[in-house]
Amino acid sequence: MELSIPNLRKKELIEKLSMMGIRDRNVLSAIFTVKREFFVSGEFKRLAYENNALPISNSQTISQPYTVAFMTELLDVFPGCKVLEIGTGSGYQAAVLKELGAEVFSIERIKELYLTAKNTLDKMNYKVHLKCDDGTKGWKELAPFDRIIVTAGSPKLPDNYIEQLKDGGKVVIPVGTKHTQQLWCVTKTEGKNKEVKINIQKHSDFRFVPLIGEEGWK
Numbered sequence: 772m773e774l775s776i777p778n779l780r781k782k783e784l785i786e787k788l789s790m791m792g793i794r795d796r797n798v799l800s801a802i803f804t805v806k807r808e809f810f811v812s813g814e815f816k817r818l819a820y821e822n823n824a825l826p827i828s829n830s831q832t833i834s835q836p837y838t839v840a841f842m843t844e845l846l847d848v849f850p851g852c853k854v855l856e857i858g859t860g861s862g863y864q865a866a867v868l869k870e871l872g873a874e875v876f877s878i879e880r881i882k883e884l885y886l887t888a889k890n891t892l893d894k895m896n897y898k899v900h901l902k903c904d905d906g907t908k909g910w911k912e913l914a915p916f917d918r919i920i921v922t923a924g925s926p927k928l929p930d931n932y933i934e935q936l937k938d939g940g941k942v943v944i945p946v947g948t949k950h951t952q953q954l955w956c957v958t959k960t961e962g963k964n965k966e967v968k969i970n971i972q973k974h975s976d977f978r979f980v981p982l983i984g985e986e987g988w989k
C-alpha cells in the first residue's frame with residue numbers, strides 16, 4: 772500500500788486551494804495530511820494531488836480536493852464534533868473530518884464501496900463508524916448530530932436531516948437537478964418553544980453524482 776508522493780506536489784495543491792479562497796488553516800492542514808493516493812486505485816494514484824475529481828468503482832467519484840475543502844470549511848467542524856456523512860465513497864472525506872478531530876459516522880449505499888472504504892480506513896487507522904444503507908433516511912438511532920455533510924447531489928433537503936440535527940447544527944448539501952447543484956449550508960436553530968428555524972446560504976454551482984434513495988433521486 773506504501774506509495775511515496777513528494778510533499779512538493781501536496782504543497783502545490785494546498786497553495787492552489789488557498790488561491791481559490793480556502794482560508795481555514797485547519798482544513799488546509801487536514802488536506803495536506805490525508806494521503807489521497809490511498810483512496811484511489813492503479814493509474815489514478817499519480818493524479819491524487821491534482822485538483823480533480825477521480826473515478827472510484829461503481830461509476831462513482833472521489834470529489835475534487837477544492838470541493839472537499841470548500842464543503843469542510845462550510846461545515847465548520849470542531850474537535851469532538853459529531854458528524855454524519857452521507858456518501859462514504861472512497862472514505863477520503865471521512866478521513867479529512869477525522870484529521871479535524873470529529874467523531875465521524877458515514878453511510879454508503881453501494882456495498883462494494885462500503886467494504887473498500889472500510890478496509891482503507893481501517894488500514895490507515897481512521898476510526899469511522901460506517902454503515903451500508905440508504906443515507907437519505909439519516910442514522911436515526913445515533914442522532915442527533917452537530918453536523919451533516921451530504922456528498923451526492925439531492926433534489927431537495929430531506930426532512931430527516933433537519934430532524935436529526937442538534938440545535939445550532941448545520942447541514943451542507945448539494946441541491947439541484949441531476950446535472951448541476953448549488954451547495955446549501957443550512958443552519959438549524961430552535962426557539963424557546965422548540966420551534967425550528969432554518970437559515971439557508973447558497974453557494975455557486977457544483978456537480979455531484981446523484982443522491983439515490985427514498986428521499987433523493989429514485
Ligand code: SAM
Pocket residue numbers: 831832833834857858859860861862863864865878879880881884904905906907922923979980981982983984987
Ligand atoms: N465522500 C466521498 C469520498 O470522499 O470519496 C465521495 C462521494 S461520491 C461523490 C458520492 C457517494 O454517494 C457515492 O459513493 C454514492 O454511491 C453515494 N450515495 C448516493 N446516494 C446515496 C444514499 N442514498 N446513501 C448513501 N450513499 C449514497
